[in-house]
Amino acid sequence: MSYEFERESLENADDRIVAGRAADGDTVAFAVLVRRYTPMMRAYARRILSGSADVDDVLQDAFITAWEQLAQLQDPGQTKSWLMRITSRKAIDRVRVSRSYTDLTEMELPAPERIAPPRQAEANAGVAALNEALLALPDAQRECWVLREFGGYTYEEIAEQLDVSVSTVRGLLARARKDIIVRMEDWR
Structure with a gap:
């Protein structure tokens, strides 16, 4: 062959x-x-x-x-x-x-083909604010959040990746989400 x-x-x-x-x-x-x-x-x-x-x-x-x-x-x-x-x-x-750290401003995010400049500026500012919120998180929380939100990992997969328990993953994600929500309040 x-x-x-x-x-x-x-x-x-x-x-x-x-x-x-x-x-x-x-x-x-x-x-x-x-x-x-x-x-x-x-x-x-x-x-x-x-x-x-x-x-x-x-x-x-x-x-x-x-x-x-x-x-x-x-x-x-x-x-x-x-x-x-x-x-x-x-x-x-x-x-x-x-x-x-995960710098969202350098990530390639899909955008609609025709977006008005003011909306585009607003979207960029929102991404920058989210990036700042992520940078403020402790490393473990940020890693969990990135694996879950960007990687689509399950809690079990995150626990395996980070060598922690599933309950620890739940706690880290809950704290990360709470902190991000508070920091992103102006963007709601």
Whole structure:
């Protein structure tokens, strides 16, 4: 079987097959996983890291970890969520190390095509106010809030990512939301 034919057949294969082959050391299969999930992982890491230059480093670290630990993946059908958890951990570790923050003003937020300049200025000011509110939060609250609101993580997934209990996640999110609501009162 030729390399090109093998690669094309793997491109269309289910994650179970591709991840299983990659776990057996098949670099072609692993390259398929990299191509398949890089855009999603990059977008997610960019949300956590505020679009910083660290995104590519985080992705590289995530894929190195994935390659090293692929044989330990118990359900190859869960490859996508497993890769996203690795990406999340690597991005959060990078945030912790650099003590950076989520700067919403640098995030690419979708806007309507035709928006009046006064409305656009108001929207930008609202994003800046939310960014200030997030910066005022303690790191743990901000991380929980970003994972929940931008990452769409469940409480259980956040608890796993941050290595805390689900009740701690609930408390951190409740305090973060309360603080943000108070700080954003003028924007209601």
